[in-house]
Amino acid sequence: MKTLTEGEALARLRRGKAAFQSHIKTTYERAARSCAACPTPGVCCTDAHFVNVHITRLEAVAIRETLRRTPRLDDAARRGVYERARAAVARHGLSVAGDTFARTYSCPLFAPGAGCLVHARAKPAPCMQHACYDDWRDVPPAELQWRAESRVERLNDQVYGAAWAWLPTPVWLTLVDPASDGAELSRLARLWASRRHARTRNPARIAARRSLPVVAS
Ligand code: SF4
Numbered sequence: 504m505k506t507l508t509e510g511e512a513l514a515r516l517r518r519g520k521a522a523f524q525s526h527i528k529t530t531y532e533r534a535a536r537s538c539a540a541c542p543t544p545g546v547c548c549t550d551a552h553f554v555n556v557h558i559t560r561l562e563a564v565a566i567r568e569t570l571r572r573t574p575r576l577d578d579a580a581r582r583g584v585y586e587r588a589r590a591a592v593a594r595h596g597l598s599v600a601g602d603t604f605a606r607t608y609s610c611p612l613f614a615p616g617a618g619c620l621v622h623a624r625a626k627p628a629p630c631m632q633h634a635c636y637d638d639w640r641d642v643p644p645a646e647l648q649w650r651a652e653s654r655v656e657r658l659n660d661q662v663y664g665a666a667w668a669w670l671p672t673p674v675w676l677t678l679v680d681p682a683s684d685g686a687e688l689s690r691l692a693r694l695w696a697s698r699r700h701a702r703t704r705n706p707a708r709i710a711a712r713r714s715l716p717v718v719a720s
Pocket residue numbers: 536537538539541542543544545546547548633634635
């Protein structure tokens with residue numbers, strides 16, 4: 504497998520996600536309910552009984568870089584995202600071990616008034632695919648998300664080898680927090696790297712749970 508630098512992989516990740524987001528938008532979202540008219544905007548991101556989005560190491564770096572560059576946040580607001588991530592980890596018992604998909608959380612990347620802080624540049628694939636539909640026949644097929652996630656996995660492999668994992672977004676945000684010393688990420692990277700490379704892939708693809716778009720009732 505061709506290896507990539509983190510910078511090269513981030514550029515490819517960005518292009519791949521832009522293409523996926525555009526495909527979902529133009530092909531499926533016309534049939535979805537309008538988020539602008541939603542009576543509870545953002546509840547799909549903040550409902551701690553629903554959200555269990557997982558991301559990879561490369562996506563976490565992409566999110567950190569997006570937060571670092573966005574003019575929508577000052578330093579205090581930027582710090583607030585990482586503090587919300589730490590609070591979500593503690594409040595919802597999120598961790599790097601066990602059945603991480605069994606735990607749900609309120610996403611720290613949602614900001615009231617602004618929405619998803621990484622919408623344009625670093626949104627996770629399940630979030631891109633998510634919308635509220637009135638008819639199941641309009642819902643994008645799960646295989647689309649799985650294919651997008653396979654491409655993300657391959658990019659992680661090309662940069663980090665086996666030293667990465669699918670983890671809840673708040674967990675990854677604490678690991679790549681610019682204010683952290685990086686010791687925990689280094690420890691985990693050594694642990695993951697010592698495992699067989701052909702490890703279990705994204706369990707969401709196998710279990711297909713909670714990351715499917717919602718059909719509004
Ligand atoms: S996806 Fe659904 S719940 Fe979320 S803001 Fe849009 S309409 Fe509202």
